[in-house]
Amino acid sequence: xxxxxxxxxxxxxxxxxxxxxxxxxxxxxxxxxxxxxxxxxxxxxxxxxxxxxxxxxxxxxxxxxxxxxxxxxxxxxxxxxxxxxxxxxxxxxxxxxxxxxxxxxxxxxxxxxxxxxxxxxxxxxxxxxxxxxxxxxxxxxxxxxxxxxxxxxxxxxxxxxxxxxxxxxxxxxxxxxxxxxxxxxxxxxxxxxxxxxxxxxxxxxxxxxxxxxxxxxxxxxxxxxxxxxxxxxxxxxxxxxxxxxxxxxxxxxxxxxxxxxxxxxxxxxxxxxxxxxxxxxxxxxxxxxxxxxxxxxxxx
Amino acid sequence: xxxxxxxxxxxxxxxxxxxxxxxxxxxxxxxxxxxxxxxxxxxxxxxxxxxxxxxxxxxxxxxxxxxxxxxxxxxxxxxxxxxxxxxxxxxxxxxxxxxxxxxxxxxxxxxxxxxxxxxxxxxxxxxxxxxxxxxxxxxxxxxxxxxxxxxxxxxxxxxxxxxxxxxxxxxxxxxxxxxxxxxxxxxxxxxxxxxxxxxxxxxxxxxxxxxxxxxxxxxxxxxxxxxxxxxxxxxxxxxxxxxxxxxxxxxxxxxxxxxxxxxxxxxxxxxxxxxxxxxxxxxxxxxxxxxxxxxxxxxxxxxxxxxxxxxxxxxxxxxxxxxxxxxxxxxxxxxxxxxxxxxxxxxxxxxxxxxxxxxxxxxxxxxxxxxxxxxxxxxxxxxxxxxxxxxxxxxxxxxxxxxxxxxxxxxxxxxxxxxxxxxxxxxxxxxxxxxxxxxxxxxxxxxxxxxxxxxxxxxxxxxxxxxxxxxxxxxxxxxxxxxxxxxxxxxxxxxxxxxxxxxxxxxxxxxxxxxxxxxxxxxxxxxxxxxxxxxxxxxxxxxxxxxxxxxxxxxxxxxxxxxxxxxxxxxxxxxxxxxxxxxxxxxxxxxxxxxxxxxxxxxxxxxxxxxxxxxxxxxxxxxxxxxxxxxxxxxxxxxxxxxxxxxxx
Ligand SMILES: Cc1ncc(C[n+]2csc(CCOP(=O)(O)OP(=O)(O)O)c2C)c(N)n1
Ligand code: SF4
Ligand code: SF4
Ligand code: SF4
Ligand code: SF4
Numbered sequence: 001x002x003x004x005x006x007x008x009x010x011x012x013x014x015x016x017x018x019x020x021x022x023x024x025x026x027x028x029x030x031x032x033x034x035x036x037x038x039x040x041x042x043x044x045x046x047x048x049x050x051x052x053x054x055x056x057x058x059x060x061x062x063x064x065x066x067x068x069x070x071x072x073x074x075x076x077x078x079x080x081x082x083x084x085x086x087x088x089x090x091x092x093x094x095x096x097x098x099x100x101x102x103x104x105x106x107x108x109x110x111x112x113x114x115x116x117x118x119x120x121x122x123x124x125x126x127x128x129x130x131x132x133x134x135x136x137x138x139x140x141x142x143x144x145x146x147x148x149x150x151x152x153x154x155x156x157x158x159x160x161x162x163x164x165x166x167x168x169x170x171x172x173x174x175x176x177x178x179x180x181x182x183x184x185x186x187x188x189x190x191x192x193x194x195x196x197x198x199x200x201x202x203x204x205x206x207x208x209x210x211x212x213x214x215x216x217x218x219x220x221x222x223x224x225x226x227x228x229x230x231x232x233x234x235x236x237x238x239x240x241x242x243x244x245x246x247x248x249x250x251x252x253x254x255x256x257x258x259x260x261x262x263x264x265x266x267x268x269x270x271x272x273x274x275x276x277x278x279x280x281x282x283x284x285x286x287x288x289x290x291x292x293x294x295x296x297x298x299x300x
Numbered sequence: 301x302x303x304x305x306x307x308x309x310x311x312x313x314x315x316x317x318x319x320x321x322x323x324x325x326x327x328x329x330x331x332x333x334x335x336x337x338x339x340x341x342x343x344x345x346x347x348x349x350x351x352x353x354x355x356x357x358x359x360x361x362x363x364x365x366x367x368x369x370x371x372x373x374x375x376x377x378x379x380x381x382x383x384x385x386x387x388x389x390x391x392x393x394x395x396x397x398x399x400x401x402x403x404x405x406x407x408x409x410x411x412x413x414x415x416x417x418x419x420x421x422x423x424x425x426x427x428x429x430x431x432x433x434x435x436x437x438x439x440x441x442x443x444x445x446x447x448x449x450x451x452x453x454x455x456x457x458x459x460x461x462x463x464x465x466x467x468x469x470x471x472x473x474x475x476x477x478x479x480x481x482x483x484x485x486x487x488x489x490x491x492x493x494x495x496x497x498x499x500x501x502x503x504x505x506x507x508x509x510x511x512x513x514x515x516x517x518x519x520x521x522x523x524x525x526x527x528x529x530x531x532x533x534x535x536x537x538x539x540x541x542x543x544x545x546x547x548x549x550x551x552x553x554x555x556x557x558x559x560x561x562x563x564x565x566x567x568x569x570x571x572x573x574x575x576x577x578x579x580x581x582x583x584x585x586x587x588x589x590x591x592x593x594x595x596x597x598x599x600x601x602x603x604x605x606x607x608x609x610x611x612x613x614x615x616x617x618x619x620x621x622x623x624x625x626x627x628x629x630x631x632x633x634x635x636x637x638x639x640x641x642x643x644x645x646x647x648x649x650x651x652x653x654x655x656x657x658x659x660x661x662x663x664x665x666x667x668x669x670x671x672x673x674x675x676x677x678x679x680x681x682x683x684x685x686x687x688x689x690x691x692x693x694x695x696x697x698x699x700x701x702x703x704x705x706x707x708x709x710x711x712x713x714x715x716x717x718x719x720x721x722x723x724x725x726x727x728x729x730x731x732x733x734x735x736x737x738x739x740x741x742x743x744x745x746x747x748x749x750x751x752x753x754x755x756x757x758x759x760x761x762x763x764x765x766x767x768x769x770x771x772x773x774x775x776x777x778x779x780x781x782x783x784x785x786x787x788x789x790x791x792x793x794x795x796x797x798x799x800x801x802x803x804x805x806x807x808x809x810x811x812x813x814x815x816x817x818x819x820x821x822x823x824x825x826x827x828x829x830x831x832x833x834x835x836x837x838x839x840x841x842x843x844x845x846x847x848x849x850x851x852x853x854x855x856x857x858x859x860x861x862x863x864x865x866x867x868x869x870x871x872x873x874x875x876x877x878x879x880x881x882x883x884x885x886x887x888x889x890x891x892x893x894x895x896x897x898x899x900x901x902x903x904x905x906x907x908x909x910x911x912x913x914x915x916x917x918x919x920x921x922x923x924x925x926x927x928x929x930x931x932x933x934x935x936x937x938x939x940x941x942x943x944x945x946x947x948x949x
Pocket of ligand 5: 884888889890891892893894895896915916932933934935936937938
């Protein structure tokens with residue numbers, strides 16, 4: 001069997017609501033205007049609800065499959081940092097270009113750990129680490145650039161500007177295509193955003209925005225603090241109002257058969273003291289005893 | 301503190317007023333100037349591109365192409381119930397002139413098919429679209445209508461979801477077509493989606509049968525250039541009085557059934573020579589048989605193979621297939637999901653292979669095919685390249701910031717009820733932190749599931765069924781009547797967010813607007829529910845945590861069927877709601893994490909700490925000002941921005 005035809009593959013990823021589809025439509029339109037066959041494929045549905053979204057854009061003289069196989073993307077454009085990392089192995093090893101906004105969108109799911117000293121479970125890889133390892137790559141603070149221009153929503157156009165350095169289309173074609181997909185009133189600001197992103201990425205093959213370091217700093221000074229929590233409920237004082245049961249953030253209290261509060265799920269109790277503070281009858285006492293020397297407040 | 305809470309609540313009560321319209325989703329423009337090719341880089345400096353972008357070529361998704369085909373076929377009546385990935389077909393049909401076609405949302409898929417059937421009886425071309433599981437709902441009508449046949453051509457577009465991107469299963473609609481003995485067409489790209497849909501109407505009238513056009517998620521949601529045509533003028537035939545054909549009593553059905561078998565024979569004959577089935581000649585050592593979007597993956601992986609591309613996967617063109625198999629060495633069937641074609645060929649006594657190399661579940665892709673072809677010995681196993689080695693961060697879909705379903709499930713969790721769930725955005729409450737849904741089967745199952753649980757007599761927790769407004773109208777009313785009739789002791793929690801949200805915000809009979817946005821009658825749930833015999837009905841504001849808990853508790857204590865209706869619009873559709881943001885007083889917050897139990901995506905950890913835990917901050921761009929977190933805050937640290945600013949002075 002002979003060589004498989006190889007169109008250009010651009011994978012655009014982000015979080016629901018960020019505009020992944022808008023970015024891919026701009027690119028698809030641009031490619032079509034330049035006479036290529038284009039297939040742009042996305043899967044939405046749950047995407048809108050803050051989950052990950054991705055869109056494949058393939059263009060060339062002839063395009064069969066609408067999807068890009070792993071390891072075959074010429075460019076990966078990520079509107080959000082961790083989403084970029086999710087798809088990074090889709091890049092062509094040795095020749096792919098990685099373009100990512102270094103801003104982080106931390107999902108609620110990442111803030112579930114109730115342990116003391118726990119950090120959000122956000123992707124720990126820093127922009128420096130990643131950009132160093134890809135063939136060509138940019139960790140760009142498009143969100144801040146756009147905000148400084150006066151319109152947060154133009155962040156995607158900043159990224160398009162960076163993308164324009166990885167694909168050979170004339171500037172005016174990009175601008176024409178962009179202006180078809182942004183509100184007429186914001187065409188000018190998007191034009192500026194495009195040039196800003198383009199100029200920023202033009203400088204070299206690899207670049208990390210200075211703000212990226214700040215965004216991705218790790219709280220290495222926080223240790224896990226081991227604390228023994230004891231919850232004491234004075235049954236005689238409890239009048240069964242169930243305020244503590246309703247307000248316990250971990251939902252570990254319940255009313256027993258006698259309508260007296262009890263600690264039903266001691267493992268979940270974080271010792272936050274909420275019940276102690278809220279009980280109108282002072283029926284609850286929380287004692288937190290450190291097991292190891294505490295380092296509660298982080299040093300700045 | 302009390303005054304503050306009241307104030308907060310008032311703010312929340314007014315936020316529906318601070319609405320901003322979502323930027324209208326701009327569609328691809330129609331001024332397509334085919335451009336001279338500039339600045340080609342090396343990879344692209346290949347032979348001149350095939351000119352597909354003639355002046356009439358438009359970038360259309362598979363769904364938009366199907367809609368275009370429906371319109372071009374001269375269709376007069378179209379009806380659908382939304383369902384990913386099929387929804388955009390009807391949304392798109394709603395943009396064609398109303399003089400050309402009546403297009404509507406129906407209450408459910410069966411209703412939509414019945415509407416189309418009625419139009420076919422009346423002698424015009426008719427159309428209905430749905431997702432794969434929608435056909436289960438419409439199946440009863442389809443099975444009988446298959447016997448009746450058409451007057452005006454009738455086409456049903458069914459969109460399957462291999463890979464279960466957003467569905468409850470990945471059933472294969474081709475099995476249904478064979479079950480109902482109706483032809484099923486499988487386009488492989490946007491262009492074919494349009495053309496097959498058009499031709500489906502001709503087939504329907506020629507062979508006196510409803511016809512199914514099957515798309516899959518990938519085809520439905522892939523955009524490519526499609527050459528469009530004009531709308532065909534079809535003369536309406538008018539109603540034909542013919543009870544033996546149109547009225548399915550046993551005597552008539554017995555007469556119609558042999559005609560169905562005869563129709564099948566004729567179709568097989570016709571499909572042997574139909575251009576819908578075609579052969580791409582190539583290397584004869586192996587012959588590939590495939591259909592639908594999988595064809596594009598085959599071409600991607602084996603561009604030189606001999607391929608029999610079946611545009612119609614039921615009924616199969618027997619002679620064509622036999623000739624094809626005889627003309628090549630080895631035959632491999634490549635099909636997504638069920639071994640539908642493969643098994644049919646085995647029954648024909650042909651020696652074919654297929655599922656030995658390719659999975660029977662999940663979505664196909666060039667990668668999956670390469671692996672299969674490697675197993676079959678047709679190519680080298682794909683090399684696993686060394687890449688980055690880390691597990692990606694989990695980012696499950698979540699309820700929107702300020703989603704009115706949030707508080708409902710927060711309350712259900714606090715009350716520790718046994719929750720029979722249903723399908724909609726609210727199904728996201730099945731995971732932490734809301735984690736308060738125990739079952740979810742199919743659209744409209746919740747209420748009757750709750751009845752069964754109650755009648756089983758094993759449950760110690762109070763039983764509640766949660767059901768969205770659109771789902772309730774789709775298939776929740778008969779089970780509610782069942783509950784009342786059988787005196788079940790359950791609470792029905794009707795989550796009225798005034799829209800069909802999950803599928804992207806479609807109108808339904810409870811919104812008072814039609815598909816085209818015209819005003820129409822609006823269902824009054826309270827009156828409706830009362831009329832069914834429910835004695836306990838109450839309406840409660842979803843942004844009032846305390847009232848919600850209070851109402852649910854009362855409903856739970858009521859013996860018999862009680863109905864609680866939560867009442868707040870979805871924050872995304874039909875208009876994007878954005879009220880003034882709330883802020884967390886960083887000095888005051890005790891990092892208790894109570895607010896984090898809402899799972900609101902606007903709430904996140906700040907860089908400040910208290911006793912070893914992160915304090916909480918609110919992203920002002922994401923917060924819509926619903927006030928729920930402020931109502932939950934145990935230390936009264938969350939306030940509307942202006943109150944907080946005043947406090948800071
Ligand atoms: C039989 C069937 N038809 C359609 C769908 C697609 N679907 C899933 S949820 C949903 C609508 C839910 O709307 P609603 O009940 O109002 O809840 P909301 O999403 O607004 O919270 C639809 C149409 C389906 N899963 N099954
Ligand atoms: S200290 Fe009290 S309120 Fe906090 S988690 Fe433990 S039981 Fe719940
Ligand atoms: S789309 Fe509407 S109903 Fe769905 S999660 Fe968002 S706010 Fe809630
Ligand atoms: S942060 Fe609070 S007020 Fe804002 S949307 Fe979320 S729950 Fe509502
Ligand atoms: S509920 Fe209030 S005190 Fe607790 S973490 Fe949230 S903002 Fe802080």
